Structure formats: structure tokens, C-alpha cells
Amino acid sequence: xxxxxxxxxxxxxxxxxxxxxxxxxxxxxxxxxxxxxxxxxxxxxxxxxxxxxxxxxxxxxxxxxxxxxxxxxxxxxxxxxxxxxxxxxxxxxxxxxxxxxxxxxxxxxxxxxxxxxxxxxxxxxxxxxxxxxxxx
Amino acid sequence: xxxxxxxxxxxxxxxxxxxxxxxxxxxxxxxxxxxxxxxxxxxxxxxxxxxxxxxxxxxxxxxxxxxxxxxxxxxxxxxxxxxxxxxxxxxxxxxxxxxxxxxxxxxxxxxxxxxxxxxxxxxxxxxxxxxxxxxxxxxxxxxxxxxxxxxxxxxxxxxxxxxxxxxxxxxxxxxxxxxxxxxxxxxxxxxxxxxxxxxxxxxxxxxxxxxxxxxxxxxxxxxxxxxxxxxxxxxxxxxxxxxxxxxxxxxxxxxxxxxxxxxxxxxxxxxxxxxxxxxxxxxxxxxxxxxxxxxxxxxxxxxxxxxxxxxxxxxxxxxxxxxxxxxxxxxxxxxxxxxxxxxxxxxxxxxxxxxxxxxx
Numbered sequence: 001x002x003x004x005x006x007x008x009x010x011x012x013x014x015x016x017x018x019x020x021x022x023x024x025x026x027x028x029x030x031x032x033x034x035x036x037x038x039x040x041x042x043x044x045x046x047x048x049x050x051x052x053x054x055x056x057x058x059x060x061x062x063x064x065x066x067x068x069x070x071x072x073x074x075x076x077x078x079x080x081x082x083x084x085x086x087x088x089x090x091x092x093x094x095x096x097x098x099x100x101x102x103x104x105x106x107x108x109x110x111x112x113x114x115x116x117x118x119x120x121x122x123x124x125x126x127x128x129x130x131x132x133x134x135x136x
Numbered sequence: 137x138x139x140x141x142x143x144x145x146x147x148x149x150x151x152x153x154x155x156x157x158x159x160x161x162x163x164x165x166x167x168x169x170x171x172x173x174x175x176x177x178x179x180x181x182x183x184x185x186x187x188x189x190x191x192x193x194x195x196x197x198x199x200x201x202x203x204x205x206x207x208x209x210x211x212x213x214x215x216x217x218x219x220x221x222x223x224x225x226x227x228x229x230x231x232x233x234x235x236x237x238x239x240x241x242x243x244x245x246x247x248x249x250x251x252x253x254x255x256x257x258x259x260x261x262x263x264x265x266x267x268x269x270x271x272x273x274x275x276x277x278x279x280x281x282x283x284x285x286x287x288x289x290x291x292x293x294x295x296x297x298x299x300x301x302x303x304x305x306x307x308x309x310x311x312x313x314x315x316x317x318x319x320x321x322x323x324x325x326x327x328x329x330x331x332x333x334x335x336x337x338x339x340x341x342x343x344x345x346x347x348x349x350x351x352x353x354x355x356x357x358x359x360x361x362x363x364x365x366x367x368x369x370x371x372x373x374x375x376x377x378x379x380x381x382x383x384x385x386x387x388x389x390x391x392x393x394x395x396x397x398x399x400x401x402x403x404x405x406x407x408x409x410x411x412x413x414x415x416x417x418x419x420x421x422x423x424x425x426x427x428x429x430x431x432x433x434x435x436x437x438x439x440x441x442x443x444x445x446x447x448x449x450x451x452x453x454x455x456x457x458x459x460x461x462x463x464x465x466x467x468x469x470x471x472x473x474x475x476x477x478x479x480x481x482x483x484x485x486x487x488x489x490x491x492x493x494x495x496x
Binding site: 023025030034035036037038039065107108109110111121123124125126127129134 | 355469487
């Protein structure tokens with residue numbers, strides 16, 4: 001997997017931010033277990049106590065890759081942590097937010113989510129024999 | 137004995153990632169070989185095992201480099217050349233491992249093995265070297281048989297085996313001390329792998345292949361190109377591949393020629409999957425008379441796009457869905473046990489879709 005560099009993430013945000021008329025879907029509240037889907041990634045509310053003490057995720061881009069489809073980016077004052085099992089291709093980072101934040105993407109409507117703990121997960125690609133995430 | 141190195145600083149880990157990326161770049165490079173640096177290092181290697189400097193025969197690609205020594209009836213026998221190759225690998229590459237194990241803590245050694253040697257080994261050795269090896273074995277085996285098989289087996293892989301010298305070299309950078317002779321020999325391997333490509337050492341001669349002029353890979357560094365060869369050399373050696381799956385040229389270049397019969401006759405599941413995709417999954421479902429299992433109006437959220445669950449004649453099930461934002465239609469394979477679109481979506485995302493409150 002090619003590394004997601006800070007430069008790439010920065011570019012992505014700029015690209016996305018250049019579209020002011022983007023539809024933003026504001027979610028007022030989410031119960032634990034509930035979530036949203038943006039393209040092929042899911043952001044679900046989790047208990048704060050269930051967020052592992054893993055290392056920082058290192059980028060604000062939630063899906064690995066350098067294609068346009070992978071540019072689901074967090075905007076806001078949040079802490080991103082690596083998943084507990086980094087080898088699981090369906091597990092994305094945890095998001096800890098004290099304030100409202102946004103998930104933006106160049107092609108999909110943005111989401112504005114309330115403060116809380118979340119985890120990103122990915123769709124499974126059943127066309128592959130091994131467990132793999134769908135990539136677009 | 138000095139204390140073992142048990143961990144690296146954050147800066148050293150960052151350096152490791154940089155070294156790994158740089159090594160991949162060098163190992164998959166498509167510029168011409170640095171012939172002076174390569175030849176100098178090979179001459180030094182020959183000298184190290186007590187052999188005179190060889191003459192170099194540069195070839196435009198690996199097929200010619202394998203065939204030429206056989207056609208020229210090279211004086212040295214395959215047995216002698218094999219012995220020479222064993223000497224080079226055994227004497228010049230040995231002992232590094234033992235010295236490393238003495239100085240690097242087990243956990244760190246494992247981490248570096250996974251993240252540096254392992255990842256690079258998969259990408260350079262497993263993917264690029266492995267695919268080229270399979271291609272040459274297939275095409276040469278059909279043509280001249282035994283002698284060429286022997287010759288192919290004597291290959292050294294240049295940049296495609298850079299993963300192991302880089303691993304030992306990085307360990308030296310973080311404090312592992314090699315004996316002077318081992319350090320000198322390691323540098324020879326680094327020079328050979330960074331400056332050259334596949335090569336065949338023989339008594340008195342070295343046949344060396346130039347690098348490919350084209351090397352296209354996907355995000356996972358698997359050979360991948362949908363409109364040309366993914367790997368191509370100046371001697372006409374070509375590999376066509378999509379997503380790391382080697383394919384016949386016509387499947388990549390002339391997908392319109394793919395028929396249902398071609399797809400059904402293909403035994404390899406990965407090749408069949410790609411042929412189906414290039415044929416068009418929707419078209420495939422229609423043309424094979426796939427059954428509609430269920431049609432619904434989506435998960436009841438924002439855009440209300442309809443979804444269809446199909447079963448094709450192989451018993452595979454597919455969920456057709458339309459992306460509400462882009463309007464693109466996707467055919468996603470789902471497990472055969474699902475009976476509804478909702479179950480199919482649940483299998484894709486790993487939880488019941490009723491928990492999704494909004495989609496875009």
C-alpha cells in the first residue's frame with residue numbers, strides 16, 4: 001500500500017474545500033452502533049471506553065490509497081487513532097472528537113457529525129478470496 | 137557482547153519507511169542500468185571469490201539474456217555456472233544473518249523483518265520478480281526446453297532482490313555492527329541491486345539484462361495496466377496484468393473479444409473475475425440469464441435508489457446498487473447465502489443496515 005503522506009492529505013482537503021456549494025448532511029445525534037455511510041466507508045459511533053490506546057493514525061484521510069475515491073477526509077479538531085488490528089483490512093481508524101467535525105469527500109455529500117467516539121470501517125470485497133476491502 | 141538493540145526511536149522508524157520507499161523506487165526503476173557501477177561491483181564480487189574479471193554482455197531484456205548464452209554455446213557448462221552462482225550467494229551473502237541475530241532484539245528483528253524486508257520482498261520479489269519469472273518460464277519452456285530452464289534457474293535478480301541487502305543495510309544504520317569483510321560484501325550487493333537488473337554470472341562472462349522501460353503498478357504495488365503492458369522490456373518481453381493477475385495480451389488490449397465461452401473455460405478464479413469485469417458484470421448477468429432474487433427500493437434513506445440481488449449460473453450472488461452521489465452503478469459480489477438486498481448490504485458492511493442513519 002502506498003503511504004498516505006501529509007502532503008496528499010493536505011491536497012485533498014484543498015481540493016474538497018474548493019467546492020463551497022457541497023451538500024453537508026448534519027447529523028444531530030447518533031446512538032452507539034449507529035453510523036453513516038459515505039461511499040464505501042462507514043463511520044459508526046462507538047463507546048469511548050472501547051477506543052484502544054493505539055498510536056496516532058498519522059493522516060486525516062480515513063481510507064488508504066491515493067485515488068480520488070479514497071479521499072474521505074476528517075476536518076475538525078479530532079484525535080485519530082490506529083485500529084486495534086492493523087492487519088484487518090476492514091478496520092479503519094478511530095475518531096475521538098470533543099467538538100462537531102466533518103467528513104468530506106470530493107464526490108460525496110459531506111457529513112457533519114456530533115462530538116463523540118467513532119470508528120471507520122470498510123466494505124468487504126467478496127470477489128477476492130482473501131478478506132479484502134472494496135477499493136474505489 | 138554489546139547490549140542488543142531492542143527498539144528504534146520515532147525518527148528511526150520514519151527513516152525506515154523512507155528507506156523502504158526509496159528501495160522500492162530503485163528496485164522498480166525504469167531508467168537504464170548504471171552499467172559502470174554495476175560492472176565495478178560484479179568484478180569486485182568475482183575477485184572476492186578468487187575469479188578473474190568477467191566480460192559483460194548487455195542484453196536489451198531478460199528473454200535475450202536467457203537465450204543468448206545457450207544459443208552461443210557458451211563454453212562453461214551449466215554445472216560450473218551453478219557452482220559459481222552458489223559461491224557468489226553463499227560466500228558473499230552469508231554470515232550477515234548470524235551477526236544480525238546476535239545484535240538485534242527478537243521483537244525488533246521481527247518488526248523490521250515484517251515492515252521492511254517482508255513488505256519490500258512481497259512487492260519487489262513476490263510481485264515483480266515472481267511475475268517475470270513465471271512469464272519467462274512459460275514462454276521459454278514452450279520454446280527450447282531443458283537448457284533454457286537451466287539457464288533461467290541461474291538468474292540473479294538485481295533490483296528485484298534489493299529487499300534483502302536493504303534490510304541488512306538499514307540494520308547497520310541503526311547500530312548493528314558487521315565484520316569489515318561482511319560490510320564490504322554487503323555494499324557490493326547494494327551496488328549490484330541498485331545499479332542493475334537481472335543478471336547471469338558465468339565463468340568468464342556475465343549476461344546482464346537492461347531494466348524494463350515500463351513498469352506500472354496499482355496502489356498495492358501489483359502489476360496493473362488496463363491499456364498496455366504492465367511490465368515491458370526493450371527486447372519485447374512483456375507482461376500484461378491487472379491487479380497483479382497476469383493475463384493474456386488480448387484480454388487486456390481487446391476486451392471486446394471476450395465471450396461467455398472464454399470466461400466459462402477459464403479455470404483460474406482471479407482471471408475469470410477480471411475477464412467478467414472486462415466483459416461487463418451487468419452484461420454477463422443478462423447474457424447468462426442470471427435470476428433476479430430480489431429488488432427493493434434501497435435502505436429507505438436519502439436517495440431511494442433501487443437495488444437488485446442477482447444469482448448467476450455459477451451460484452454467485454451480486455448486489456447491484458447505484459451510488460446516490462455519483463450515479464454510478466456498482467455490481468458487488470456478495471456471499472451466496474444472502475437472500476435479500478438488505479442481507480447483502482449487511483454482509484458488505486459487516487452490520488445490519490438499519491443502523492445506518494444517513495448515506496451519501
